[in-house]
Amino acid sequence: MTPFEFKPQLVATLKNYNRKQFITDLMAGIIVGIVALPLAIAFGIASGVTPEKGIITAIVAGLIVSLFGGSKVQIGGPTGAFIVIIYGIIQQYGIEGLTIATIMAGILLIIFGLLHLGTIIKYIPYPIVIGFTSGIAVTIFTTQIKDLLGLSIANVPADFSSKWIAYIQNIGTITPWNAAIGIASVIVIAISPKFSKKIPGSLIAIIIMTISALLLRQYAGITSITTIGDHFAISNKLPEATIPALSFNIIKSLISPAIVIAVLGAIESLLSATVADGVIGSRHNSNTELIAQGLANLASPIFGGIPATGAIARTMTNINNGGRSPIAGIIHSGVLLLIFLFLMPFAKYIPMACLAGVLVIVSYGMCGWRSFIGIMHNPKSDIIVLWVTFLLTIFFDLTIAIEVGLVCACLLFMRRVTEATDVKIITDEIDPSEEESDFMLGNLEHLAIPKGVEVYEINGPYFFGAGNSFEEIMATFGDRPKVRIIRMRKVPFVDSTGIHNLTNLCMMSKKEGIQVILSGVNENVMKTLEHARLESIIGKDNICSHINEALERSKEIK
Known part of the structure; x- marks a missing residue:
């Protein structure tokens, strides 16, 4: 690959595209769009932004990743891995700081692709990847306890230990109906694959719990079930493109979170593309994919979105429903746009406990406990890197975890080479x-x-x-x-x-x-x-x- 070679899969796919494949991609795109809806809303809220920002991210980033990406079937959008990072950046730098950091991350991802770093990034030590994804999963689960059980806590502490202390101290404030909605949502999502392979469990849970909450409010007079509308003013208005003011001091202060967004986005997108290759028997272009992810993270914040990357769950949903070209991803973005324009106001009736249930299942899927246990049988150096990354992610933040994890991995690698x-x-x-x-x-x-x-x-x-x-x-x-x-x-x-x-x-x-x-x-x-x-x-x-x-x-x- 030459330094400025850029080969989106869409161009190659359209050369031999036919009506039969379009029908298959159409159905896959519609299904993936429906699957992405509850996740985009949940990821947006959990990240500390409004629900529509999650959907806008899925629309804009999903479209750009499919138009310019190096994978045939990659679906881009917000993911659970970014929740912890986004929330921390907003708390420290505000929404404008997140916007700037995401734009900077987009530029870094483009540079990664132009410098042919796609192959190198895929070889980041496995214990580091499992360590911080497991840590993120535990952190996401921890942040959802308040909404899942309906606890009455005015200000939830920021750090991990203080959160659990606050939960234990306020365990007597559980709202029974919110807890029932949250736990029922987890059960519905967990058992739904046994009854429906096409319709996602998260969507089934949201529909059932939203209708149940409305009926309980209307006919039983139960008003204690907290909904999205109680916390957010829902809007279906498309945002205007805005570019934030930049200065050297702002860029300097945000370089660290921008690097973390870029590295995590690169790892997750290339991991997703690699998994997809194994299923469809294809081969993605990692450097083109990084450039596309960079373009997506440039565009998403300009239109009011948040960081995005390749989403493994949605990509696999696309593959399992017959999607074999970027057209499916483009259709998925179009479906989300239609839902946003015509159905978004109804999102205010979704119970917060139900969204918490969705994220509890997401965190379980992310935790990779089998892989975590498997690494415990590896050499001591791998175990050290795993635990250091995992614990730093939980008790500090992902920025420190990735930096220290990489340093540990490099030092242990040098030690192994020296011993060899x-x-x-x-x-x-x-x-x-x-x-x-x-x-x-x-x-x-x-x-x-x-x-x-x-x-x-x-x-x-x-x-x-x-x-x-x-x-x-x-x-x-x-x-x-x-x-x-x-x-x-x-x-x-x-x-x-x-x-x-x-x-x-x-x-x-x-x-x-x-x-x-x-x-x-x-x-x-x-x-x-x-x-x-x-x-x-x-x-x-x-x-x-x-x-x-x-x-x-x-x-x-x-």
Whole structure:
């Protein structure tokens, strides 16, 4: 892929598009649009914005992701993973701050795509992904307890521990009818797949509970059931495009949340696209997908929306109902637009406890407890990264969790690489059975190491750890040698730190009157060493192609 290559799947799909596929995409798009409705409303409210902002995000972002995306079946929109981030940004920076941070994240996502980072992002360590998604799930569940049970708490604390303390202290304020609506919603959504594969359980629950709440209010005089209309003024008016005022200080203060939105959006969208590929037997273009996600996050806040990404649940719904082209995603956006324009005022009758029930099920689906338990059987380093990310997500915030999780993963990765590179000492003879091409040029039986010569062999990449190993191993020798042979036939590459350590080793040996000879250096490593001018320190004649030559050279030096 060239630096500015941009290949939306829609262009390729339309070349061989036909009426039969359109009918299938039409049905899939309608169903996905209906599925997206309750989720968009729930995600909007849980994020701390109005319900219509959730739907606007699904309309705008869903349309752009389908028009310009690198996946045939990806459905874009608001997702549960962003709830915690959005809520935190609004609390600290306000709605305008969220708008600016989302626009900045959109720009970052476009840059990610142009720099071909799509493949790299997909390889973010799995324990980190599970750690913060599980942490987000627990956090979402925690934020819904008040509405689920109808607790009378004026101001719910922001942090995790204080929330649960407040819930326990106010457990006596449960509103029975709200609790009944919330728990019944969870049960309906959980059992609905056994009766209906096409109609989503969340929509069934919303319809049943909304009608029940209206009937109870009308005929039983029960007015304690809290609805969306009690908290929000619902509007079906399309917002005008507005671009917020930007300044260097504002951009500087919002760079951290913008990076988190961009990274999380990239991970979730590419994960969703990868899962979809496995189901439909296709292959998405990850860099084009990132550019499309960036465009979606540029447009969504301008029209009053919130951050968006690829939604796995809606994408799978699209696939399961026959969607095989971006046309289905475009239709899904059109369906949501019609619902927004003509049915949005009726959303005020939806019980808040029902939406809380929807998000409880969403959090259960996100938690990935099976994967969490599975990682507990992995190496300790994976377990550490998992728990650190998980606990930081819950008790602090996702920004810190991702940053610290990535740092931990990098440090543990470096430790593993360092441990994988070892330095072996060969004292008396070189075992012919362990050799390959080196001995094809010499005598297999008589490769004794001359007196006054030390032979070391590096196995693995030459990182900083190898230099430290040299120092530790050399300290074990009593007598100072005249020649040190360093075999590098199993060194695939050397980094700048490795070069620095090797150079220091050669210079230190030279001061002590010890000649260093390199043996079996491959072509790539040789180019790196030449660029570092190592020849000027040890001499060109002391860089040998194989061990036979190195041993002969050591005899000449002695």
